[in-house]
Amino acid sequence: MILYNPFFLFIVTIFFLYIIRVILFKTGLMHTVKKICRSIEDKFYVYQFLRVPELYEGVQENPFYRKVSLYLHSLPSIEDSDFINLITGKKNNDIVLCLDPKQSIEDDFLGSRIFWLNEGDDKSDSNRSRTFILKIRKADKRRILRPYLQHIHTIADEIEQQGKRDLKLFMIADPIVGGKGRWRSVPFTHPSTFDTIAMESDLKHKVKSDLESFLKAKQYYNRLGRVWKRSFLLYGPSGTGKSSFVAAMANFLCYDVYDMDLSKVPSDSDLKSMLLQTTTKSIIVVEDLDRFLIANPTAVSLSGILNFMDGILNSCCTEETIMVFTMNSKEHVDPNLLRPGRVDVHIRFRLCDFPAFKTLASSYLGVKDHKLFPQVEEMFLNGASLSAAEIGELMIANRNSPSRAIKSVIFALQTDGDGRGCGENIGRQLVGNAVEGIDEPNGVLCADGFHTVKDFRKLYGFFRSKNHRKSQPFVPKR
Ligand SMILES: Nc1ncnc2c1ncn2[C@@H]1O[C@H](COP(=O)(O)OP(=O)(O)OP(=O)(O)O)[C@@H](O)[C@H]1O
Numbered sequence: 517m518i519l520y521n522p523f524f525l526f527i528v529t530i531f532f533l534y535i536i537r538v539i540l541f542k543t544g545l546m547h548t549v550k551k552i553c554r555s556i557e558d559k560f561y562v563y564q565f566l567r568v569p570e571l572y573e574g575v576q577e578n579p580f581y582r583k584v585s586l587y588l589h590s591l592p593s594i595e596d597s598d599f600i601n602l603i604t605g606k607k608n609n610d611i612v613l614c615l616d617p618k619q620s621i622e623d624d625f626l627g628s629r630i631f632w633l634n635e636g637d638d639k640s641d642s643n644r645s646r647t648f649i650l651k652i653r654k655a656d657k658r659r660i661l662r663p664y665l666q667h668i669h670t671i672a673d674e675i676e677q678q679g680k681r682d683l684k685l686f687m688i689a690d691p692i693v694g695g696k697g698r699w700r701s702v703p704f705t706h707p708s709t710f711d712t713i714a715m716e717s718d719l720k721h722k723v724k725s726d727l728e729s730f731l732k733a734k735q736y737y738n739r740l741g742r743v744w745k746r747s748f749l750l751y752g753p754s755g756t757g758k759s760s761f762v763a764a765m766a767n768f769l770c771y772d773v774y775d776m777d778l779s780k781v782p783s784d785s786d787l788k789s790m791l792l793q794t795t796t797k798s799i800i801v802v803e804d805l806d807r808f809l810i811a812n813p814t815a816v817s818l819s820g821i822l823n824f825m826d827g828i829l830n831s832c833c834t835e836e837t838i839m840v841f842t843m844n845s846k847e848h849v850d851p852n853l854l855r856p857g858r859v860d861v862h863i864r865f866r867l868c869d870f871p872a873f874k875t876l877a878s879s880y881l882g883v884k885d886h887k888l889f890p891q892v893e894e895m896f897l898n899g900a901s902l903s904a905a906e907i908g909e910l911m912i913a914n915r916n917s918p919s920r921a922i923k924s925v926i927f928a929l930q931t932d933g934d935g936r937g938c939g940e941n942i943g944r945q946l947v948g949n950a951v952e953g954i955d956e957p958n959g960v961l962c963a964d965g966f967h968t969v970k971d972f973r974k975l976y977g978f979f980r981s982k983n984h985r986k987s988q989p990f991v992p993k994r
């Protein structure tokens with residue numbers, strides 16, 4: 517009889533509803549129900565799909581892809597994605613969420629729902645690049661598409677300006693895994709900065725202001741009919757900080773790094789297409805160029821390298837290009853390869869001298885002065901020298917005892933200091949890992965034989981007057 521009691525039936529219904537709610541929310545069923553509801557809802561709308569490929573015509577970089585990527589990765593809804601990659605950010609305790617290929621994400625704009633799909637890489641087709649697909653209701657398109665795209669531009673620019681972007685290191689992909697002539701990226705977390713590099717501070721300021729004035733000079737380069745490009749050559753013995761300097765430049769500019777390992781580039785045409793794939797706001801680095809040239813490569817020809825250095829291939833890009841070449845010595849390299857205009861800034865990295873040693877002692881050991889310093893100084897003055905890498909290693913190994921660390925450096929200078937630095941560090945105005953000169957914004961830097969900025973300026977002035985060329989005023993744009 518109780519079964520027909522309305523009160524009892526009410527209680528039972530409530531109980532059942534409660535159980536269903538618990539099942540839906542405590543298990544993944546709710547998610548599935550929502551998905552089904554959404555796919556039913558979708559049947560009532562007509563959608564339009566818009567592709568944002570990373571490359572267009574298979575080779576040239578599409579800057580909008582990068583902006584979309586920045587924008588999507590800043591959306592709070594990324595946390596609700598079914599699959600997400602967790603990657604360590606710039607700081608150690610920073611976790612960055614990164615979209616998985618084939619992953620979709622939702623966005624709301626002006627009251628409309630917009631969907632994005634990360635198409636990822638199509639490994640079966642090496643010409644197909646990564647793509648984002650925008651899915652928008654046709655009914656909403658006229659009203660929101662333009663303002664929405666503008667909104668993406670604005671937000672992405674803001675993120676870039678605030679330096680929130682996580683830097684990437686691009687390397688040439690293994691042809692079997694990543695496709696022929698393609699880049700793959702990993703987070704760039706190199707901690708080197710201009711502050712951590714033992715180098716004359718005046719030189720660091722010159723490099724920084726050179727970079728800054730170059731970035732402001734877009735209109736100036738355009739007016740001259742020149743590709744907006746700046747090339748740096750870092751040369752000097754092993755372990756003197758060339759690669760660390762590249763990382764410091766990238767961290768200073770907040771730019772990605774493209775590690776162009778020429779030995780992995782199969783041909784000149786691949787070199788071209790890989791260059792066109794590089795994105796703006798990045799530094800293209802060619803390490804150990806001298807070794808590559810001496811090895812007499814067959815895959816990439818000298819003219820391929822020259823075209824690359826001249827930036828002809830990048831001339832279709834209106835954005836700035838920064839290239840850095842490193843080498844141990846310029847001795848065996850055709851001077852034509854390093855002529856002014858092809859390489860703008862030559863920075864010479866030297867073995868350590870006493871001031872550089874003191875900088876290292878201060879940063880590695882926290883020691884500004886020590887009773888053993890005069891002995892070390894004398895050894896440097898007598899021509900003994902070690903690279904910053906060698907001294908750094910000794911200091912790290914003995915970091916708990918500064919005296920022991922300095923003694924081990926003295927010992928190494930006695931045994932290894934075989935005069936490599938002899939004549940290098942003595943009698944020079946610039947100390948430590950020194951540059952041979954920094955030019956004016958529209959000029960060229962020192963080549964061999966000009967050891968001071970003054971020398972170079974004299975010669976440069978001579979050429980200018982000879983060619984009856986008037987110096988152009990420097991017009992910063994930004
Ligand atoms: N000037 C410097 N100041 C501080 N640390 C330095 C300096 N030079 C080198 N080091 C340290 O030595 C190590 C090696 O330096 P790095 O790889 O930059 O040298 P490199 O000139 O690129 O050598 P190689 O020519 O062999 O590639 C790094 O760990 C770096 O921190």
Ligand SMILES: [Mg+2]
Pocket residue numbers: 758759760803842
């Ligand atoms: Mg290096």
